[in-house]
Amino acid sequence: MDPRVLQVITGDALGGTERFFERLVTALHRDGIQQLVLLRDIADRLTLLREAGLHPVPMKYEGLSLFVRRRIKGYIRSFQPGLVVAWTPETVHHVTGMGVPVLGRWGAGRPLEEYRHCQHLLVHRGAERETLLSRGWPRERIHLLPPLVDQTPADPMARKTLFTPAHAPLLFAAGQMTDRRDFATLLQVVQRLPDVYLWLAGDGPERERLETIAYELGIKPRVRFLGWRDNLGPLYAASDLVVCTGRDGVPDHAAVEAWAHGKPIVAIGPLDPGSAIRENENALLLPSDDIVTIVQGLKWLLTESDALSILVNSGRETFAKGYMTAQVLAQYRGLFEHIAQEHGHP
Numbered sequence: 001m002d003p004r005v006l007q008v009i010t011g012d013a014l015g016g017t018e019r020f021f022e023r024l025v026t027a028l029h030r031d032g033i034q035q036l037v038l039l040r041d042i043a044d045r046l047t048l049l050r051e052a053g054l055h056p057v058p059m060k061y062e063g064l065s066l067f068v069r070r071r072i073k074g075y076i077r078s079f080q081p082g083l084v085v086a087w088t089p090e091t092v093h094h095v096t097g098m099g100v101p102v103l104g105r106w107g108a109g110r111p112l113e114e115y116r117h118c119q120h121l122l123v124h125r126g127a128e129r130e131t132l133l134s135r136g137w138p139r140e141r142i143h144l145l146p147p148l149v150d151q152t153p154a155d156p157m158a159r160k161t162l163f164t165p166a167h168a169p170l171l172f173a174a175g176q177m178t179d180r181r182d183f184a185t186l187l188q189v190v191q192r193l194p195d196v197y198l199w200l201a202g203d204g205p206e207r208e209r210l211e212t213i214a215y216e217l218g219i220k221p222r223v224r225f226l227g228w229r230d231n232l233g234p235l236y237a238a239s240d241l242v243v244c245t246g247r248d249g250v251p252d253h254a255a256v257e258a259w260a261h262g263k264p265i266v267a268i269g270p271l272d273p274g275s276a277i278r279e280n281e282n283a284l285l286l287p288s289d290d291i292v293t294i295v296q297g298l299k300w301l302l303t304e305s306d307a308l309s310i311l312v313n314s315g316r317e318t319f320a321k322g323y324m325t326a327q328v329l330a331q332y333r334g335l336f337e338h339i340a341q342e343h344g345h346p
Helices: 016-030 043-051 065-079 089-095 126-134 183-191 207-216 233-238 252-260 291-302 305-320 325-342
Strands: 005-009 035-040 057-059 083-086 102-105 120-123 142-144 170-174 197-201 223-227 241-245 265-268 284-286
Touching: 005 016, 005 065, 005 089, 016 035, 016 043, 016 325, 035 043, 035 065, 057 065, 065 089, 083 089, 083 325, 089 102, 102 325, 120 126, 126 142, 170 183, 170 233, 170 252, 183 197, 183 207, 183 241, 183 291, 197 233, 207 223, 241 252, 241 291, 252 265, 252 305, 265 291, 284 291, 291 305
Parallel strands: 005 035, 005 083, 035 057, 083 102, 102 120, 120 142, 170 197, 170 241, 197 223, 241 265, 265 284
Antiparallel strands: none
């Protein structure tokens, strides 16, 4: 029997973590997992979860920790979960030490000290697992699972709505605009590809700088900064090629989402340990520190329809071997059951 799961998140109105949370929690609900969701009072998210059939509980985490913990302890007592999933660092200290195992979702850049009382950690990148191992976390307490990406088929967005020529080569990239994602390199590449347009979805601390770079490079008329988008499917569908970047490792989820929408990818940057991206098999891999090589690689690929087709087919094969919704949910169900049983909470 599947354990009950208490899902706890602070989160912002927009963001990659928040979108993954929404997809996974609603998909687990459809799959029959009993969940109680405690979250910050964000109207759109509450509405989305309620429309999916869940009964989320809005929380104010900014109050005195004593009162927040007391309220959460009451929900634990009544709901009797087999485990708690703490999605953000701010939630961890509110849910640990209550007699229920805690699975903390950790990512690079988050303060690891906050997670010291979690029984288990969830990561999505091989590099993150290696970091935890190097800091003394036991391997059996670290769980590397894929995120659940959007897989909804979508019609392409009409390019004219974003002032993009119908027949121009169109690159698409999405993600949080931070230095680690290295979108600045992509802008330098686009400058050297005069016929190419770029749609860039996402937001973050680097957005203003990136827009300034695009202006200074003289490519602002060919670059569309789209901000956070709830539905990326039409943007993927309209593009010719998806570019996945990462200064310290190209995140697999960026490639997996592109494959889910049947798009070929170019990966610019080093690969994570155990990455699903395989050089010259399901992706064209290019070095982030060599602009000339990136430009030449993209020029070649955009004119080689056979190569693009090979990447599309290989990407679909990779996606079908572990990233489809049913496959991903089975992994999370198995992890939840393992944690609950290990700690005597069936």
